[in-house]
Amino acid sequence: MRSLVLLGFGAFCVALYLAVGTPLVLDGRVEPFVLGVPFPMWWTAGWVAAAFVALVGLHLGLGGESHE
């Protein structure tokens, strides 16, 4: 279980970097505008929110302070 959580979190970190640091999704995209805000801002802010959720998952999945 512990290995699975770590593996999943590692995969999330790689996906996060690919999503916000490479042209895979963002290259040249401005639209759609959601609530008037362009896509790159939603996309990046969304991944920050996802990082929070993933960290909560990691923390709970590994038992918080007891994990090593």
Added chain:
Amino acid sequence: MSDRVVILGVVGAYLLLSLATGWSAGGRSRDDVQGWVAGDRGIGLVVMYFLTGATVFSAFAFLGGPGWAYSRGVACLYILGYGALGFIPFWFLGPRAARLGRRFGYVTQAEMVAARFALPPLAAVMAAVSVLAFVPYLALQMKGAGYVLSAVSDGAIPEWAGAGFVYAIVLAYVLRSGVLGVGWTNTLQGVFMMVLAWSLGLYLPYKLHGGVGPMFQTLAETRPELLVAPGLTSAGDPWTWSGYGSAVFVSAVGFCGWPHLFMKAFSADSVRTLRRTVVLYPTFQIFLIPLFLIGFAGVGFSPPPPQSDQILPWLLTHLDLPGVVVGLFCAGALAASMSSGDAMVHAAASIAVRDGWRLGLGRGLEGAAELRAIRRTTVGLMVASYAVAMAYTGSLVTLLLTTYGAVVQFFPAVVATLYWRRASGWAVLGGIVVGTVVTGALVLAPELRPLDLHAGLYGLVLNLVVLVGGSLLAAPRSDDAWLAVAAGKVP
């Protein structure tokens, strides 16, 4: 009452509140090195959250964030990208460092690394690099404070006087209260910054464009290049993805390397607090978004500011806003400057004495004498940074980037120290030196870079080659007991 009086009244009230908060925190810890530097390892979740968050968000974020959005468009999102990634390693590294700190009394990063390998030169090099990195960074915070006070007072308060006054207050509460003064003022300043950033970030687009949606619609029609990822370079050309992506990567890697951030692992009251701080950290990142909105709102504003970093104070002083609003902004910008500046000078003085003087040079300093030396060094570093801020006419940002590239090199050293049984002290030291020299050279001479990648990435790769290669060639050490303490396998 004139606007200027109102503005200065609001700023004065904020500064008094900061001083009172920082000063009163001083009685809550012992008056020794463990208390002054590490807060008796008793800082809880709320203060730790703001201590780490507000420390990272400096005057550069408060003024530079809008400046990037204004001049470079969505390139500013790189700050969000690396922030989301950068603190994650601390969930793993922080608790290990905290356990070692409790067991062996460490209060700084370099002290911990040098102790594992019993290599004092390592502490000396890390201390020298840290202090050299902190001085220009602190000078930038001072310049930001001086500029803001000068701008909102129409020059009635010169930059030298504004910076001097604000940092005299910082010096007072840091000297008395150490890390608890930094922590409690950062809590006050962090809340203040968040409220102000969201208020201004929604108000200015509304005032100038009728709302956030109409603002982006106007931008899409008049300056579409600002909205196309990865944005623009400082020269106004399209930024390359390799430059953008490597900047995200290097900044994320370097995040945990900053000694003033890392040493907070020694201040937390428990491993649980440390990990919860990391989990909550992305919520602090969201505070950058309204700052970007402010920068976007300023695009097309006439007259334009002389420098892009001045867009926020420029807008506020040219929009005929009530004095209270301008005063609150001014206090928010000072909060951003002070919340980073206090943590830096506190860390720099601790590191200079504890790692440089005591460990690196082997000078005997214990107990009260050591704390006295740290406090005197705090004053010395504050004065040195002030002198740099006022006298240095070159680019502080270039100086900062060079030293930042050096601090980034600490990350592999810390990971190897806490996790890799086979790591060698000399290889760690060699990696830091090689990485620092290469990064510094490529920052100063960017034409030498074979590819358009962040200079720090070249340094990091060579750092890793030296660290791993040197460690595999060196005789294995027997640090199992030390690593067992780090892993929590030994009480």
